Amino acid sequence: MDIKFIAGFASITKDPAASASLFQDALGLPLEKMDDYRFMDNFPGAHHFGVWPLSMAAQSCFGQDEWPGDVPEPTATIEFELADTAAVEAAVEEMKGNGHTFVHEARTEPWGQTVARFMSPEGVLIGLSYAPWLHE
Template identity: 30%
Template sequence: MKLAMKYVILYVNDFEQSMRFYRDILGLPVKMEAGTYVEFDTGATTLSINTRESVNELLGLGLTADVPAASSFEVGFVVEDVAAVIEELRGQQVPIVREPVTKPWGQTVAYITDPDGHFIEICTAVG
């Protein structure tokens, strides 16, 4: 079996707030939008958002606003200069969870959160 990651969908509480965060603050281009579902162009893998309410109506998954699943995974974005990106995001009042640090393997990483508390790693490429 060969699996290929094509997309990740984040379930959010406030569509407009999340849309502004990913489109306007992180600067991700919108590939497609349909109601409360939007896809952002991030390269080989698409990042999407949809409201928990819409997912419940369409799929019946039983998602609620108080589900702490946002802290059980992370989304990572590779950049050239982690410190510069973090400073730019700080200037836009994005919560910085972890300041940039260089790991023993040479990668620089920092963490922010989106409006729903999803962890986002801002990092340099490995190797």
């Protein structure tokens, strides 16, 4: 088997309107509509795929090995890359101004990535990110 790239990612939701609002309205993705399915084709490819232990996600988000009981446990994560650190910070302020709550706001991880994370309505941990090595 010779896998070339991630062909697609879709969140699975019980509330399509709320999820579509997040991805289309708040994040500005140009989603098309086919029945109740929202999508976009030819979205630039993923630069990373991983299997992230929940304990590592908890460390990255909360600085502890256990995911807090008052925050739904994510079953997936997706990160949207922005132009630079200032763009991440501006996106956080814009989304907060529209009522979105963040798991954590923009901060620089030990590996050099600036990221802010929040949960989608269907429990996907979403990152707004700037990873300098992706822009070299």
